[in-house]
Amino acid sequence: MSSSTNSESKPNSRRDEINGSHNQTPKSVIPTKKSKIISPSSGSSINFLARDLVETPLQTRAASPLILNPPIDNDGLSWPSQGARGRIEQTPEEAKAREQRIAAAVKVILEELGEDTSREGLLETPERYARAMLYFTKGYEDNIRDVIKRAVFEEDHDEMVIVRDIEVYSLCEHHLVPFFGKAHIAYIPNKRVLGLSKLARLAEMYSRRFQVQERLTKQIAMALSEILKPRGVAVVIEAAHMCMVSRGVQKTGSSTTTSCMLGCFRDQQKTREEFLTLLGRK
Numbered sequence: 001m002s003s004s005t006n007s008e009s010k011p012n013s014r015r016d017e018i019n020g021s022h023n024q025t026p027k028s029v030i031p032t033k034k035s036k037i038i039s040p041s042s043g044s045s046i047n048f049l050a051r052d053l054v055e056t057p058l059q060t061r062a063a064s065p066l067i068l069n070p071p072i073d074n075d076g077l078s079w080p081s082q083g084a085r086g087r088i089e090q091t092p093e094e095a096k097a098r099e100q101r102i103a104a105a106v107k108v109i110l111e112e113l114g115e116d117t118s119r120e121g122l123l124e125t126p127e128r129y130a131r132a133m134l135y136f137t138k139g140y141e142d143n144i145r146d147v148i149k150r151a152v153f154e155e156d157h158d159e160m161v162i163v164r165d166i167e168v169y170s171l172c173e174h175h176l177v178p179f180f181g182k183a184h185i186a187y188i189p190n191k192r193v194l195g196l197s198k199l200a201r202l203a204e205m206y207s208r209r210f211q212v213q214e215r216l217t218k219q220i221a222m223a224l225s226e227i228l229k230p231r232g233v234a235v236v237i238e239a240a241h242m243c244m245v246s247r248g249v250q251k252t253g254s255s256t257t258t259s260c261m262l263g264c265f266r267d268q269q270k271t272r273e274e275f276l277t278l279l280g281r282k
């Protein structure tokens with residue numbers, strides 16, 4: 001886990017934009033946290049800090065499940081959604097009932113927003129939206145085993161493999177609106193390679209879930225690392241967030257870049273630079 005944080009090793013990454021895009025939500029938590037820190041009832045400061053590191057690494061919000069649980073599970077179901085198994089194992093009748101429950105909730109939202117849900121244009125919108133939402137989150141029904149199948153090959157190749165410009169469409173878990181862009185995935189094999197199309201499939205599986213871009217980046221990198229045990233993995237994602245460009249700061253055209261470098265991409269500046277050069281970033 002400790003080897004997995006992103007970005008700081010990449011000089012040009014736009015870290016400030018990442019911070020700008022998603023840190024609105026926990027604001028209200030900060031004062032509570034601060035008052036806890038100075039409270040004498042917290043016990044010894046060492047104990048408090050140790051406990052706090054586990055619970056909230058940034059002392060601003062509850063810890064990400066990524067910190068507390070292994071990020072990669074081969075069945076792909078135990079994290080982060082507990083309901084995912086229910087979705088996979090449902091009967092067609094249960095699937096229909098689920099869709100109808102979502103549609104009913106969407107209808108409430110529309111009404112609360114002031115719409116007339118009986119007008120023609122909106123008549124079937126709740127059902128349509130329910131189906132769209134199930135599609136946008138279909139990654140919950142995928143798992144690494146099925147995605148990879150038998151596409152891992154023994155190959156005596158130890159040069160960098162890069163797949164650039166993989167389109168990713170995901171949903172920001174804070175605002176439930178889309179973020180989308182390009183993922184670039186690279187690795188240096190250690191006697192094992194993965195069928196190239198599987199890199200895109202991995203990105204698809206993780207992006208069709210509720211995400212934050214940082215976690216999406218890391219999950220792809222760690223999955224690949226787990227599957228291939230390569231000498232190194234690098235994942236860079238550049239994406240535009242609807243929650244950022246269409247509300248609040250309204251920075252149209254701004255994009256957020258995240259990266260996760262593992263193994264030799266993390267340890268060796270030359271490797272990292274070669275990768276960034278091949279991406280056209282240097």
Ligand SMILES: [Zn+2]
Nearest residue numbers: 172174175243
């Ligand atoms: Zn958002």
